[in-house]
Amino acid sequence: xxxxxxxxxxxxxxxxxxxxxxxxxxxxxxxxxxxxxxxxxxxxxxxxxxxxxxxxxxxxxxxxxxxxxxxxxxxxxxxxxxxxxxxxxxxxxxxxxxxxxxxxxxxxxxxxxxxxxxxxxxxxxxxxxxxxxxxxxxxxxxxxxxxxxxxxxxxxxxxxxxxxxxxxxxxxxxxxxxxxxxxxxxxxxxxxxxxxxxxxxxxxxxxxxxxxxxxxxxxxxxxxxxxxxxxxxxxxxxxxxxxxxxxxxxxxxxxxxxxxxxxxxxxxxxxxxxxxxxxxxxxxxxxxxxxxxxxxxxxxxxxxxxxxxxxxxxxxxxxxxxxxxxxxxxxxxxxxxxxxxxxxxxxxxxxxxxxxxxxxxxxxxxxxxxxxx
Amino acid sequence: xxxxxxxxxxxxxxxxxxxxxxxxxxxxxxxxxxxxxxxxxxxxxxxxxxxxxxxxxxxxxxxxxxxxxxxxxxxxxxxxxxxxxxxxxxxxxxxxxxxxxxxxxxxxxxxxxxxxxxxxxxxxxxxxxxxxxxxxxxxxxxxxxxxxxxxxxxxxxxxxxxxxxxxxxxxxxxxxxxxxxxxxxxxxxxxxxxxxxxxxxxxxxxxxxxxxxxxxxxxxxxxxxxxxxxxxxxxxxxxxxxxxxxxxxxxxxxxxxxxxxxxxxxxxxxxxxxxxxxxxxxxxxxxxxxxxxxxxxxxxxxxxxxxxxxxxxxxxxxxxxxxxxxxxxxxxxxxxxxxxxxxxxxxxxxxxxxxxxxxxxxxxxxxxxxxxx
Numbered sequence: 001x002x003x004x005x006x007x008x009x010x011x012x013x014x015x016x017x018x019x020x021x022x023x024x025x026x027x028x029x030x031x032x033x034x035x036x037x038x039x040x041x042x043x044x045x046x047x048x049x050x051x052x053x054x055x056x057x058x059x060x061x062x063x064x065x066x067x068x069x070x071x072x073x074x075x076x077x078x079x080x081x082x083x084x085x086x087x088x089x090x091x092x093x094x095x096x097x098x099x100x101x102x103x104x105x106x107x108x109x110x111x112x113x114x115x116x117x118x119x120x121x122x123x124x125x126x127x128x129x130x131x132x133x134x135x136x137x138x139x140x141x142x143x144x145x146x147x148x149x150x151x152x153x154x155x156x157x158x159x160x161x162x163x164x165x166x167x168x169x170x171x172x173x174x175x176x177x178x179x180x181x182x183x184x185x186x187x188x189x190x191x192x193x194x195x196x197x198x199x200x201x202x203x204x205x206x207x208x209x210x211x212x213x214x215x216x217x218x219x220x221x222x223x224x225x226x227x228x229x230x231x232x233x234x235x236x237x238x239x240x241x242x243x244x245x246x247x248x249x250x251x252x253x254x255x256x257x258x259x260x261x262x263x264x265x266x267x268x269x270x271x272x273x274x275x276x277x278x279x280x281x282x283x284x285x286x287x288x289x290x291x292x293x294x295x296x297x298x299x300x301x302x303x304x305x306x307x308x309x310x311x312x313x314x315x316x317x318x319x320x321x322x323x324x325x326x327x328x329x330x331x332x333x334x335x336x337x338x339x340x341x342x343x344x345x346x347x348x349x350x351x352x353x354x355x356x357x358x359x360x361x362x363x364x365x366x367x368x369x370x371x372x373x
Numbered sequence: 374x375x376x377x378x379x380x381x382x383x384x385x386x387x388x389x390x391x392x393x394x395x396x397x398x399x400x401x402x403x404x405x406x407x408x409x410x411x412x413x414x415x416x417x418x419x420x421x422x423x424x425x426x427x428x429x430x431x432x433x434x435x436x437x438x439x440x441x442x443x444x445x446x447x448x449x450x451x452x453x454x455x456x457x458x459x460x461x462x463x464x465x466x467x468x469x470x471x472x473x474x475x476x477x478x479x480x481x482x483x484x485x486x487x488x489x490x491x492x493x494x495x496x497x498x499x500x501x502x503x504x505x506x507x508x509x510x511x512x513x514x515x516x517x518x519x520x521x522x523x524x525x526x527x528x529x530x531x532x533x534x535x536x537x538x539x540x541x542x543x544x545x546x547x548x549x550x551x552x553x554x555x556x557x558x559x560x561x562x563x564x565x566x567x568x569x570x571x572x573x574x575x576x577x578x579x580x581x582x583x584x585x586x587x588x589x590x591x592x593x594x595x596x597x598x599x600x601x602x603x604x605x606x607x608x609x610x611x612x613x614x615x616x617x618x619x620x621x622x623x624x625x626x627x628x629x630x631x632x633x634x635x636x637x638x639x640x641x642x643x644x645x646x647x648x649x650x651x652x653x654x655x656x657x658x659x660x661x662x663x664x665x666x667x668x669x670x671x672x673x674x675x676x677x678x679x680x681x682x683x684x685x686x687x688x689x690x691x692x693x694x695x696x697x698x699x700x701x702x703x704x705x706x707x708x709x710x711x712x713x714x715x716x717x718x719x720x721x722x723x724x725x726x727x728x729x730x731x732x733x734x735x736x737x738x739x740x741x742x743x744x745x746x
Contacts, residue, residue, distance in 0.1 A: 018391035021418035021441070039679045040418020040438060045394035047413050047443070051485070065413060068394070068441045070420070070679065072714065093743070112424070112679035116743055123727075128501060131720035135676040139741045141734060142727040154731045158746055159738075303508040306412045306443065306485035341445065343716035347504035354496075354515040358527045361514060365532075368512045370466070370489055373531055 001176040005029055007223055015226055019043055019188040023080050026184050029220065031177045033084040037112050039070035041080050042184050046192040046335070049305040052317065056324050060333045062198070063307050063317075064189060066340065071132070073310075073340035074210060075105035077181035078174075079164070083109035085177050086162035092116055095155040096165035097148035099265045100129040101310075101340050106164055107138035118155055120148050124265070126346025172207050172254065172271045179213030179275070186217025189335060190227065197221070197231045199332040202288070202316035204339050205235040206267040208244055208276015214337075215279035231335070232285045235276060236319030238262040239289035243272040244280070248287055253277040263292050266312035266340065286328075288319030297321070299342075308342035374549040378402055380596055388599055392416055392561040396453050399557050402593065404550045406457040410485050412443035414453050415557050419565040419708070422678040425690065429697055433706045435571070436680050436690075437562060439713065444505070446683075446713035447583060448478035450554035451547075452537070456482035458550050459535035465489055468528040469538040470521035472638045473502040474683075474713050479537055480509035491528055493521050497638070499719025545580050545627065545644045552586030552648070559590025562708060563600065570594070570604045572705040575661070575689035577712050578608040579640040581617055581649015587710075588652035604708070605658045608649060609692030611635040612662035616645040617653070621660055626650040636665050639685035639713065661692030670694070672715075681715035 010028050017025060021043030024035040046062050053061040066074035083106065086094050093116030096106055103119040110117035117138040121130070122145050133140050143151055152167035164175050190197055197218060203211045211233055218230035235244050240262040246255035253274035262268040280286065290298075295311050298318035302309050316336035323329065355361035366372050383401050390398060394416030397408040419435050426434040439447035456479065459467050466489030469479055476492040483490035490511040494503070495518050506513050516524055525540035537548050563570055570591060576584045584606055591603035608617050613635040619628035626647035635641040653659065663671075668684050671691035675682050689709035696702065728734035739745050 018393055020391055020393060021416070036421075036423065038420075040420050040441070043394070043416070043418070045413020045416070045443070047411075048409075050409065065443065067445075068413070068443060070418070070438065070441060071681070072440075072445065072716070108676075108679040108681070111677045118738065118743070121725075127720045127722040128716055130723050130725055132681055132715060134723055134725070135673070135681045135715055136679070137677055139738060139743065140725045141737055142725060143734065144729060147730070151728070151731060151734055154734070158735075159743065300508070303481075304484045304510055306481040306509070308444070308481065308505055308508045341716070342505060342508055343445070343501055343714070347500045349500040350503050350507055352494075352503055352507070352513045352515060355524070356517060357520070358524060361516065361524055361527070362531075364514055365491065365512060370491070370512065370532065 003031060003176060003180055010224060015191065019191045023077060023181065023184055026187060030081055030180055031085060032088055033081055034087055037084055037109055038080055039076065039108065039112065041069050041076035042188065044068045046189065047307060051305045052301055055301065056321060058329060058334060059331060062333060062335050063338050064185060064335055065307060065338050067309065067338055071105045071108045072343065073101035073105060074182065075101045077184055078178040079105040079109040081177045081181035082164045082175045083113050086115060087113050089162060091160055091162035093118065093159065093161040094164050095152050095161040096163065097152060098165060100125060100344055101266055102165060104129060104132040107133045107136035111136040118161060120151060128343055128346045173273045173275065174207065174209040179209055179216055182210050182213025183217030183220065186214050186221065190221055193333060197227050197229060198335040199231055200234060200330040200334050201231045202234045202236055202319045202336045204267050204313055204315035204337060205237050205244060205276060206269045207273040208235065208279065209273055211235050212275035212279040215283050219282065230283055233279055233283045234285055234319050235280060235287040236315035237287060237289050238264040238268045239291045241268050241270060242287065242289040243270060244276050245287040245289050247272055247277050248280065264295055264312040264315065266310060267315060288322040290315055290318035290322055294318040294321060307338055309338050310340040310342055310344040313339040376404060376549060376553055383597060388564065392564045396450060396554065396557055399560060403454060403553055404458060405461055406454055407460055410457055410482055411453055412449065412481065412485065414442050414449035415561065417441045419562065420680060424678045425674055428674065429694060431702060431707060432704060435706060435708050436675065437558060437708055437710050438680060439711055440682065444478045444481045445716065446474035446478060447555065448474045450557055451551040452478040452482040454550045454554035455537045455548045456486050459488060460486050462535060464533055464535035466491065466532065466534040467537050468525050468534040469536065470525060471538060473498060473717055474639055475538060477502060477505040480506045480511035484509040491534065493524060501716055501719045546646045546648065547580065547582040551582050552589055555583050555586025556590030556593065559587050559594065563594055566706060570600050570602060571708040572604055573607060573703040573707050574604045575607045575609055575692045575709045577640050577686055577688035577710060578610050578617060578649060579642045580646040581608065581652065582646055584608050585648035585652040588656050592655060603656055606652055606656045607658055607692050608653060608660040609688035610660060610662050611637040611641045612664045614641050614643060615660065615662040616643060617649050618660040618662050620645055620650050621653065637668055637685040637688065639683060640688060661695040663688055663691035663695055667691040667694060680711055682711050683713040683715055683717040686712040
C-alpha cells in the first residue's frame with residue numbers, strides 16, 4: 001500500500017510554520033489523525049556536533065535528536081499516526097511484537113486513546129523497557145519469537161485488535177501509515193537547515209521503514225516545489241545481520257540473512273522491507289554495515305558531544321565513520337538520526353568508586369585523570 | 374545574588390519568536406551563554422491531558438513535559454546557563470552533589486564544553502542514572518552524604534572546579550544562574566498558551582530553585598508589559614519532608630525538617646532555599662505536601678494520559694489532586710510541570726507473563742481484562 005495525497009491542495013503556508021512539537025500541524029500531508037492523541041511528538045532539536053565533525057574531519061555534523069520525543073524515540077511519530085488509524089477503524093485494541101521502543105510508544109498512545117494494547121516481547125527485553133510499557137497499562141507477554149506473527153494474527157482475527165507491526169509471515173513490511181509519521185523528520189530537517197536539505201542523512205536501519213519515511217518526506221518536498229534536490233540516504237545496519245546490504249548486493253528488493261549475534265537489539269533484523277531498498281534507489285543512497293564495536297565507539301563519541309544514545313541509535317554516526325574510513329565523504333551538512341535514548345538499553349549495576357574523605361576522594365580523582373595540586 | 378537585566382533594552386521581537394528548542398534564543402534575558410554548548414534544551418511540548426482534567430473535574434490540565442529535554446529533565450535549562458558560566462570563568466571542571474537528574478545533565482554539558490565533571494552521589498543512586506553520567510565521561514564517586522558539601526569545597530578550593538550545586542553548609546541555595554535557565558519555562562508557557570499565562574502552575578519542589586525560576590520568568594513578562602497577571606505557583610513537596618510548607622507555616626523564609634523516608638529522591642530535601650519562599654510570596658502561591666502513595670497514583674494517572682514520569686516528577690499532578698481534595702480549585706488552564714522521565718527511577722525486573730501458544734496467551738490476556746470471544 002502506498003499513500004498519496006492531492007499535493008495541489010496542500011495549503012501554501014504549511015511549510016511557513018516553525019517546526020514545533022505536535023505532528024497535527026502536518027495533517028494536510030498525513031492520513032487522518034486525531035489531534036487529541038498527540039503527545040507533542042516531533043519538533044525535536046537538531047544538535048550541531050562540532051566535536052564529532054572535527055574528530056572525523058567533515059564540514060558539519062548535525063544530530064537529529066529523536067530521543068527527545070514523548071517516549072524518547074522516533075517511534076512516537078509512527079504511533080501518533082497509526083494509533084489514530086486504529087481508533088478510526090473502531091478497533092478495541094492494538095497488538096505488536098517489538099524489541100522495545102515501538103512497544104513503549106504504542107503503549108503510551110494506546111493508553112491515551114483508551115485502547116487495549118498487547119505487546120509481545122522476547123525474554124531479553126531490558127527491565128527498564130518493560131517497566132515503561134507496563135506503566136502505560138499495556139499487557140506485556142513474553143512469547144517464543146518464532147511464533148509472534150501467528151499469535152498477532154490470532155489477536156487480529158479473534159479480538160479485532162489492530163496490528164501495528166508486521167504480522168505477515170511471507171513479506172516483511174510495517175503498517176502502511178507508519179512511514180507517514182516518520183516523513184515529518186524530513187520536513188523538520190528542511191526547515192531547521194534554512195530550507196536547504198542536507199547532503200546526506202545517515203539512518204539507523206532495521207527493516208527499513210524509517211528510511212522509507214524519510215525518503216518520502218524529502219520526495220514530497222521536491223514534488224511540492226520546495227526543494228530541487230533531496231539528500232542521499234545511508235542505511236546503517238548491524239554488520240552481523242545486514243539484509244538490506246545483501247539485497248543491494250544481489251540487486252533484489254528484499255533479502256534474508258542468517259541469524260548472528262548483535263547487541264543492537266532495535267535494528268538487528270533478519271529480513272528487510274522492500275520499502276527500505278526502494279528508498280535507497282530513489283535517493284541514490286547506499287548501506288553502511290557497522291559492527292557492535294563501531295556502535296560502541298560511536299555511542300561514546302556522541303555522549304562526549306552531549307547526546308547519550310541507545311546502542312542501536314548510534315548506528316548513524318557509526319555509519320558515517322564507516323564511510324569516512326573508506327574515503328566516501330560528503331560536503332556540506334551531514335545529518336545523523338539519533339533514534340532513541342541511552343536509557344533504553346537498560347544498565348547493569350556499574351561499579352563506581354567510594355570515598356570517605358578528601359584523601360580517598362582525591363586518590364580516586366587522580367586515578368581518573370583529574371589534575372591535583 | 375539576584376540577576377537583573379536592562380529590561381528596556383530587550384529586543385521588541387524577542388517574544389514574537391516561536392518557542393523552539395535551544396535556549397540561546399533567549400540570550401538577551403540570560404547571563405552570558407555560549408551557544409555552542411546548547412543541546413537544544415527547552416522548547417518542550419505542552420501536552421493537553423483531557424483524561425486527567427475529566428478525572429479530577431477541572432477545566433483544563435496541561436502537562437509541560439520537561440522529560441523531552443536532551444538529558445530528559447528540566448535540569449538541562451539550568452546546566453546550559455551554568456556550565457556556560459564555568460567556561461567563561463576559565464574553570465577546569467565542575468563539581469556537584471546530586472540525587473540524579475542534575476548529575477546527568479551536568480555531565481552532558483560539561484562533556485560538550487570539554488570540562489571535567491565530578492559528581493558526588495549516594496549509594497542509593499539508580500544504576501540507570503549512574504550509567505548516564507558515566508557515559509558522558511563524568512567522574513562519579515559515592516561519598517558519605519553528610520560530607521558532600523565539605524568535599525565539594527575542597528574541589529572548588531584545591532582544583533578550581535566550579536561548584537554547580539549548593540556547597541554552603543549554612544545556607545541552602547543553588548547556583549545564582551540556575552533559575553535564569555528555569556525561567557524560560559515561563560516564557561514558553563506564555564507563548565504556548567497564546568500569550569495568556571495559566572491560572573496556576575504546579576511545580577515539583579525540592580529546595581525551590583525551579584519554583585523561583587518560574588516565578589521570575591512570569592515576573593519578567595509582567596515587567597516587560599507582555600502580561601498584566603502572573604499565575605499563582607504551588608510548591609509540591611513530599612509530605613514526609615516539607616521544609617517549604619514548614620517555612621510558610623512559621624512565617625520564615627527557610628526551614629529545616631527532620632529526615633523521614635520518601636521515594637521521591639529528586640525532591641526530598643531537609644531544608645529549602647529562601648528563594649522558594651520568596652517565589653510563593655511574590656505569586657501569592659502556596660504549598661501542597663504529597664505522600665508517596667499520592668505520587669504513585671498521580672504517576673499512574675499521567676502514564677494513562679501518555680506521559681511516564683519519574684516519581685518525583687509526578688508531584689505536580691499529585692499536588693493538584695491534593696488541592697482539589699481540599700476544595701481548592703482554579704478556573705481556566707492549570708499547568709503541571711513534569712520535570713523528568715520514568716526511566717530515572719531505575720526499574721527492578723518486573724514479572725511479566727509468558728505464553729507458548731494461543732491457549733496460554735489468551736488465558737494471560739483474559740486475566741488482564743481483555744475481552745475474548
